[in-house]
Amino acid sequence: MIEDYYKEQGAFLQEPVVVEAKPETWESDSTGLQSPTGVLDMMKTISADFAEMEATTRSDEETDQKTYDEMVTEESVNKAEKEQLIVDKTREKAKLNGKVKTWTDKLKHVVTELEAVEQYLKDLVPACGKAEEGEQNKQDYEDRKQARADEIEALRKAQTILEEAFKEKGLFLQKKASIRKH
Secondary structure (H helix, E strand, O other): OHHHHHHHHOOOOOOOOOOOOOOOOOOOOOOOOOOOOHHHHHHHHHHHHHHHHHHHHHHHHHHHHHHHHHHHHHHHHHHHHHHHHHHHHHHHHHHHHHHHHHHHHHHHHHHHHHHHHHHHHHHHHHHHOOOOOOHHHHHHHHHHHHHHHHHHHHHHHHHHHHHHHHHHHOOOOOOOOOOOOO
């Protein structure tokens, strides 16, 4: 197509140029265009190089687009997973905050009860006598302990006497109840 156009026009069809003597500024021999179709050959080469570069570029663009699409899909999935993780962690946080509140309320209740028990024990000290150390207080404690032991023994004796006294007479305080009709 390009060839036909230029052949019809007669343009770029040159005879090879022959250089008789090598100029001093040349470092190597010039090969130049050796055929009358040299410009056309050069244009064919450029056209082939361009077609190859265009094909490579399109292939690279398709590969890059595919890679980009895969990355976007992967990151979308990653984002969705992280958003779900945020929802789960928020739910877990609310649950744990509820437990903290419950246990805080229980702690307040127990502390209040403990303070009440401690106050009660404090109030018992005057009723029971001071628990100071010393020989007199030790003696007072021994006396109170002995008095309790004596009282318990006296109650046991009284119980035994009562049981024996009423064994012989049968049931002392029990009477048969009779129901009268009116």
